Amino acid sequence: MSPVSGSRRIFLTPAGCAVVTAALLTLGCGGGGGGSDAVTCTTLSFDRALQTPADGDVYLDQAGSTCSTVDVGVVVSNLSGVFTAGFDITYPTNLLQYSSYTLGPLMLKGPPANPPLVIATQAGGTVQITITRFGPDPDVDAVGSEALIFLRFMRLVPGAGVIDFDTSGTSAVSDSILDENGAMRPASFAPGQGGMVMVP
Secondary structure: OOOOOOOOOOOOOHHHHHHHHHHHHHHHOOOOOOOOOOOOOOOOEEEEOOOOOOOOEEEEEEEEEOOOEEEEEEEEEEEEEEOEEEEEEEOOOOOEEEEEEEEOOHHHOOOOOOOOEEEEEEEOOEEEEEEEOOOOOOOEEEEEEEEEEEEEEEEOOOEEEEEEEOOOOOOOOOOEEEOOOOOEOOOEOOOOOOEEEEEO
C-alpha cells in the first residue's frame, strides 16, 4: 500500500517502542492526573465534661459531626415540668462560627398542638437561647437524658477550645427552666457542664 501523499513515515527503534508503550500504559491507568484518590478529612469532635449527670443537670453533649461542622446537644437529665428554658452558650469564636439550631425531641413531646417558640441570638462569643411551649400544651418531663435543642457550629481554623454555659451573670438570659405556671424547676446549669471542642 502506498503512503498517503504528504504523510511522513516514522520508524522507531526497539527502545523507542518501549518508551511509547510505557507512556500509553501510564495514561491508560490514570497516571496523567486523572486519578480517583479519595480525599480524607478528620471530623470535628466535642468531648463532654459531665460524665455522670445527676437529676436536674443540664449539660452539653456531641450529637454529630462532619469535617466542617459539629452539632452540640443541650441535654436535660431526669427533670419534670419543662415548659420554658433559657440559657446562653459560650464558644471559641476564633475557631468556630455559630450556624443554626434544630429543636430537640423533649419540647416536641405530645406532639404539641402549637409549635414551640425558639429565639436564638448570637451576641459576641455567646449564643442566647430561649425555648417555650404554648398552652393548651402541657409541660413535659425529661425521662433519662433528653435533648432540648441542638446547636450547629462551623469550622473556621484548627484548634481546641471550650463550649459551656455562660454563668457569669452578665447575660440578658437567665439560665433557668420553668413549668407551665412559671414556677422555677430545680435545673442545674453549673460551670463545667460543657466540654472541649477539637477542630482539626
